[in-house]
Amino acid sequence: MKNESGEIQPGGWICANCGVPLELLPADAIYMGSSFQVDLPRCPACGVTFIPQELAEGKMLEVEKLLEDK
Amino acid sequence: MHVDGRDFARLMRESRLDEARAVLERSMPLAGLCAFLCQGECMPYCRRAEVDAGVNLPMLERACALHSRPGKVMPLPASGKSALLAGSGLSSLCLAFELGKKGYKVKIVHTGEAGLALAAGALDLLPQGALAEALERLMALRVSFERVDDFSPGLCAALRRENKAIYLGLDDPALNLSAFGVENPGDTLTLETDIPGLFVGGAGLSFIRAAAAGKRAAGSITRFMQGVSPSSARAGEDVYPTKLFTDLSKVLPVPPVEAADPKAPALVEAAAEAVRCIQCSCLACVEKCAWMAHYGAYPKRYAREIYNTLAMKIGHRRANAQINSCTLCGLCAAVCPNGADMGRFCAEARKEMVSSRHMPASAHEFALEDMEYSNSPEVAFYRPQPGHERCRAAFFPGCRLPASLPEQTAKLYAFLCRNLEGGVGFFFRCCSMPARWSGRPLLTASSAAGVREAWEEAGRPELILACPACSLFFSAELAEIPIKSLWETLAALPLPDTARALDRVLALHDPCTARDRPALAEAARSLALRLRQNTEELPLSRGFTRCCGYGGLSILAGPQVGAEIARSRLGDTDKDLLCWCVMCRESLRSAGMRALHFLDLLFPGEEDAAARPAPGISARQDGALAFRRAMLQNFWNEEDEAADMEPIVFHMDGEVAEKLEARRILRSDVEKVLLHARGKGAQFRDPQSGRVLSCLRPKQVTFWVEYSENADGSFTIHNAYCHRMRVPGTPGEGLPTAVILEGFDPQGGRV
Numbered sequence: 051m052k053n054e055s056g057e058i059q060p061g062g063w064i065c066a067n068c069g070v071p072l073e074l075l076p077a078d079a080i081y082m083g084s085s086f087q088v089d090l091p092r093c094p095a096c097g098v099t100f101i102p103q104e105l106a107e108g109k110m111l112e113v114e115k116l117l118e119d120k
Numbered sequence: 121m122h123v124d125g126r127d128f129a130r131l132m133r134e135s136r137l138d139e140a141r142a143v144l145e146r147s148m149p150l151a152g153l154c155a156f157l158c159q160g161e162c163m164p165y166c167r168r169a170e171v172d173a174g175v176n177l178p179m180l181e182r183a184c185a186l187h188s189r190p191g192k193v194m195p196l197p198a199s200g201k202s203a204l205l206a207g208s209g210l211s212s213l214c215l216a217f218e219l220g221k222k223g224y225k226v227k228i229v230h231t232g233e234a235g236l237a238l239a240a241g242a243l244d245l246l247p248q249g250a251l252a253e254a255l256e257r258l259m260a261l262r263v264s265f266e267r268v269d270d271f272s273p274g275l276c277a278a279l280r281r282e283n284k285a286i287y288l289g290l291d292d293p294a295l296n297l298s299a300f301g302v303e304n305p306g307d308t309l310t311l312e313t314d315i316p317g318l319f320v321g322g323a324g325l326s327f328i329r330a331a332a333a334g335k336r337a338a339g340s341i342t343r344f345m346q347g348v349s350p351s352s353a354r355a356g357e358d359v360y361p362t363k364l365f366t367d368l369s370k371v372l373p374v375p376p377v378e379a380a381d382p383k384a385p386a387l388v389e390a391a392a393e394a395v396r397c398i399q400c401s402c403l404a405c406v407e408k409c410a411w412m413a414h415y416g417a418y419p420k421r422y423a424r425e426i427y428n429t430l431a432m433k434i435g436h437r438r439a440n441a442q443i444n445s446c447t448l449c450g451l452c453a454a455v456c457p458n459g460a461d462m463g464r465f466c467a468e469a470r471k472e473m474v475s476s477r478h479m480p481a482s483a484h485e486f487a488l489e490d491m492e493y494s495n496s497p498e499v500a501f502y503r504p505q506p507g508h509e510r511c512r513a514a515f516f517p518g519c520r521l522p523a524s525l526p527e528q529t530a531k532l533y534a535f536l537c538r539n540l541e542g543g544v545g546f547f548f549r550c551c552s553m554p555a556r557w558s559g560r561p562l563l564t565a566s567s568a569a570g571v572r573e574a575w576e577e578a579g580r581p582e583l584i585l586a587c588p589a590c591s592l593f594f595s596a597e598l599a600e601i602p603i604k605s606l607w608e609t610l611a612a613l614p615l616p617d618t619a620r621a622l623d624r625v626l627a628l629h630d631p632c633t634a635r636d637r638p639a640l641a642e643a644a645r646s647l648a649l650r651l652r653q654n655t656e657e658l659p660l661s662r663g664f665t666r667c668c669g670y671g672g673l674s675i676l677a678g679p680q681v682g683a684e685i686a687r688s689r690l691g692d693t694d695k696d697l698l699c700w701c702v703m704c705r706e707s708l709r710s711a712g713m714r715a716l717h718f719l720d721l722l723f724p725g726e727e728d729a730a731a732r733p734a735p736g737i738s739a740r741q742d743g744a745l746a747f748r749r750a751m752l753q754n755f756w757n758e759e760d761e762a763a764d765m766e767p768i769v770f771h772m773d774g775e776v777a778e779k780l781e782a783r784r785i786l787r788s789d790v791e792k793v794l795l796h797a798r799g800k801g802a803q804f805r806d807p808q809s810g811r812v813l814s815c816l817r818p819k820q821v822t823f824w825v826e827y828s829e830n831a832d833g834s835f836t837i838h839n840a841y842c843h844r845m846r847v848p849g850t851p852g853e854g855l856p857t858a859v860i861l862e863g864f865d866p867q868g869g870r871v
Contacts (some may be wrong), residue, residue, distance in 0.1 A: 051279045056722070061805040063813060070784030072804075081845040082481070099847055101815075101824065106262055111473040114844050 060091035060100055069094040080111070082117040121154075121332050122357075123147045123511065125162060125177050129397035132180045132390055137188035144184060145191050149214040149335055151256040152190055156245050156383075157327035167366050169402055174374040175397045179379055183390035186247065186380035190235075191536035195261055199223035204283040206230075206271065206300075207292030210242070211255065213288055214334030215341075220261025221510055222342060227264045229279065231271070231294040242327060247597035248384065264756050268866040276300045284317050285341045291330045292323035309358065310340045310350040317344060322818035324865060365457035366400040373666050394490065405452035405462070408660065411453065411674070412462070414681050415442055419462050426469050430476075437478060443469045444483045445678025447685060448557060449632035449661075449667035463672070470559025483677040484558035485820060487782055490741070491554040492533040495570060500549035502578045503756050504538050510579040512542025515606075518587030519550035521702045521719075522751075523743035524735055526717035530617075530751060532606075536584065539613045545581055546755070548748065549574065551590040556597065557673045568597045575601055584609050588701050589671075607700060610722075619722045621653035626716065627693040628655045630665040631701035638662060644700045644718070649720055658692050661798040666692075668707035670739065675707060696730040706734035738780070738787040768794050770827070772837035785823060785840050792818055793825040811838060820844060 060072035072091035077099050079086050091100045101110070124143055131140035144151040158178045166174030201224050206231035212270040216226045243251070255265075259799060268275060276299045279286060287301070288295055297305070298322065302313050306320035311333065313320050319340055321333035336357055343350045379385035405419060405552045415422060422442065429439035446466035453461035473479040493499060504511045515533050522529045536544045552567035575583070585591045586606040594603045628648065634640040641662045648655045654693040660666050668686055669675040675682025686707045689697070697715040699705040709715045714730035735743055752758040768791050772780070779792070795816035797803075804813040817822040826839040 062198070064807060065806040066802045066805045066812065072280070072360050077847055079845050079847050090258070100804055100813075101822070101843060101847060101851050103824070103841040105838065106841050110845050115480075116436075118482060119440045 058090060058102060058105055061102065063091070063100055065096060065098055067098070068093055070095055072100055079113075082120070084117055086111035086113075091113055121148055121328060121335070123177075125166075125175070126397065126399055128184075129175060129177070129180060130399060132184060132395065133394035135391055137184055137387075138191075140180075140184050140556060141188040142191050142294065144181060149217040149331060150254045150257065151181075152185050152250055152257075153246070154328065154331050155185035156247065157331070159326060159328065161326065161328060165361075168371070168396060168398055168633065170368060171371050173376045176376060176393050179382070179385045180390045180417045182383070183379075183385040183387055185250075186384060188389055190253075190414070193257065193261065195221050196223035198225065198262075201285075202283070203341055203345075204229065204279055205287045205289060206266070206276075206279065207289035207295045207322075208321055209291030209330060210327055211291050211325075211330040211334035211337070212287065213258065214291035214331045215289070215337045215458055216258050216263045216334075217261065218335055218338035218794045219341065220258065221262050222338070224341075225262060227266060229266050229268055229270060229271075230292065239868065245383070271299050273299050280315075281319070285344060285527055286316070286318050287311075287337050288320045289322045289330075289340065290320060291325065291333075297447060307351075308335075309354060311337050312340060312344075312350055319344075342726055353810060362400075363458055364400055365442040365804060366398065366401040367402070367404075368398075379803070380681070384574050384731070402457065403457045404457065406665070408664075409451055410685040411446050411681060414445075414684055419456075419460055422462060423465060426465065430469055430472050439469075440473070440480055440483075441678055441681075442466075443473065444480075444675050445634065445681040446672055447667040447669065447674040447682075448672035450635050451664065451666060452633065454664050466672070467557075467559065471561060472559075472756060474559045474561075480560065480853075481679070481820060484554070484560075484673055487554045487561075487673045487676045488558060488563070489819070490737070491519075491550045491552065493741060494550035494744065494835070495552075495567065499748055500574070501748060502545060502547050502574055503752070504545045504578070505543040506755055508543030508545075510543070511545040512580045513540060513604075514545035514547040514575075514578060514581040515581055516547045516583045516585050516590060518550075518585070518590050518702070518705070519744065520740070521586050521717075522747040523715060523724075523740040524655055524702050524706060525719050526743060526747045526750065527725060528717075528723040529534070529747070530754065531616075531723040532586075532719060532750075533755075535613075535616050536609070540609075544584070545578055545591070546751065547574070547578065547581075547583065547712070548751075551587070551593045552597070553589050553593040554673060556593060557625075557671075564597060568593075572598060582866065587703070588631045588637075588640060589703065590738070591637070592633045600782070602632055605640050605643065607640055607718075611643045611646055615650055616722050619651055620724055621651045621721065622696075622716075625654045625656050625659050626698035628661065629658060629668075629696040629697045629699045629704055629715070630661050631688070631699070631704050632665055632667040632671050633701065635663050635665060640700075647718065648698070653698070653721060655698060656695060658689075660692065668701075669702040669711065670703040670707045681709060682707075689713060709734045730743075736777075736781045737784060738777075741786060741788060750797060767800070767835035770794060771834065772838055776837055776839065780840055783840070783842060785842055789818070789823050789842075790825050790837060790840060792816055793823050793840075794827070817846070 057074060058100045064071050070093060074089045075092040076087050077090040077092060081087055128140055128143045131143060148154050158181055160178040163174030168174055170449050172268045203219055203226055205216055205226060205228045208228050212228055216228055232476055271294060288300060304314060306313050311319045316513050317339050321337050322330045325333060340350050350487060376395050377389050378390045426439045426443055429437045443466050446463055448463040448467050450463050451459060455460050485720045493850045516530050533546055552564060552571060553565040555567045582602040582604060584606050585603050591605055594601055630641050666689055667681040674685060689708055690713060697713055698709055699715055700718045702717055705717045716730045720729040793814050793816045796816045802812040802814045811826055811828045815822055821842050821844055825843045827835045827837045829835055
């Protein structure tokens, strides 16, 4: 679910409420008192954010573990 | 002298001469000199002496000194401090070397040729040039020598006036104490005298002990000049017996090697002698515990690493996972000749991590939520035996047995009701052991208080405990509640009519939680005997049993290490295991062993019970709920109100279910996401496949479920995953509950 430049792509998912395709927009990720800004697929109308499995079980998990042992 | 003889011999054996010399020089001042003066006082204490003869370290030292290069000495910059040393015996030379390295300006006042105070037999032992080389090394450290005719009272008085720190090396026969006005010999530990700043040593000692006195004087003078207590924390400098236990039973005698020329042993001779070193070590615990083996070292190093992690203010807390994957089972203490208990150490470390808010949120959250579930009003209950208002006793099966063996547990309860006087109530909840294992004293106390309250409401019956972990917990945290083990209770009752033995030998596996209560292991054996069940003892059993991997929540906090611990039982037997703790049965079965519980023999159910898979986490929780419903219905004729709720029906194939199990996503988590989506609508859809994706964060974890809705209103689950990180903007972020929050704020961050 990444394109060639490594950006996270929404696949075929669209916002169920607004019916529009998701776009890469900045979002906050917060854990253990640390927060980062990342570009994630979001609905441009209502802002709902999508976390793909690849991200949840890859980079996100890695960062969670790092922060837990900090 | 505290030379690491073991490491030195190891390096000599491998002919790594410069490294071996570095080991010598680390503890031995002027090693090029001392190596030849050493008379092997250690040899009678060498453990090999109990087999044949101690390793001849002096021979190795001499070979090393002759065939290696001295290490570079890097003195500290001049400190502006100075010391005067009277006499040029070995103690003074070694002291000069030690102080010179510390940047002291050292002057040695002596009679005769410098260093020749060694003469009493020493010069014969030294190879040519060794003394000159030692003196050169001292001069390179800015040590100066001043020759005097004798130590007259006038000279001594002048030296005392002019110098703040003075050492009298009495191994130089030219010196005497009275000339310096000293009446008593120095303190043997610090070498201090009645006169501040005046230290005395070296009288009547062997060469090596004189050298050690010089080393010790260096410590005292440094402390004196810094104004630090001369005696605190110095016990380790003295001679003391080792605490290291070494098993000599497999050490074979090997005759000592004689050097052709004892003053100049050949390298081959030294290497051959070094091979005789048995490299003393005690791996009693490392050989028996998979956790010890997993981290590749031994307890002393682990203790240091754990201590370092706890002391860390900022940075990567390397030992976290190690601390949390110990089973706290106590096997290491049971096999350790010194009783060292890493489990207690790790248990304390967990408490420290919790109180300093460094316990990783993910480590025990799942187990604690599971505990909360078991103690929730939807699951936990107490009922007196039908027909009794108050009961003398109550059966407390623990949280795991009913979910794993529901029918047998019900039959056992009926059996106890029939056979015990005074009524037997039924008490279903978790004892709270997970809280204790997780290092949370506050949660442990509050959860234990919940158990106490329920017990008081039940009329304070004596509790009959099926689970040895519960027994351990009640003894430690709820000592006022009278308890009796199920296994001891059964010992006094007839066997159930249904009981039958299997016509093969089973290996008895004891739980680690009963390690210190031999009566329980005896009760299990007597039960097996009465059943006429043939059993064999495992190589590690009773007080020395192995943990199944569930103890200390090991397998939950560190699944990989926990599974290794569970698998270590595999090598112990090829028989089916017979367990009397259901957690053992489940963990060992999950690790690939065939295993039965005693209830499988007392109330037989399926044909091949040893092959019955351990229930997964979802099945266990659902099982607990189903058990409650069945019990309330069958024994008390009550309908469970929870059954009336409109259920959400969903299906998933086996592969998806396995994935969810591995990710510790419960069916109830999926249900919550679906319920939420039914109320608020799904969040994402894929127009091509028609599938929808919804997420919810009920507590500390956000769950994502991909599914499609079927025509009959049920759902098919295609995938689910989760993460702990919060992303505001993801929908369905609910409020967390208070359960696992000791040490954490509700958002999962540090308070």
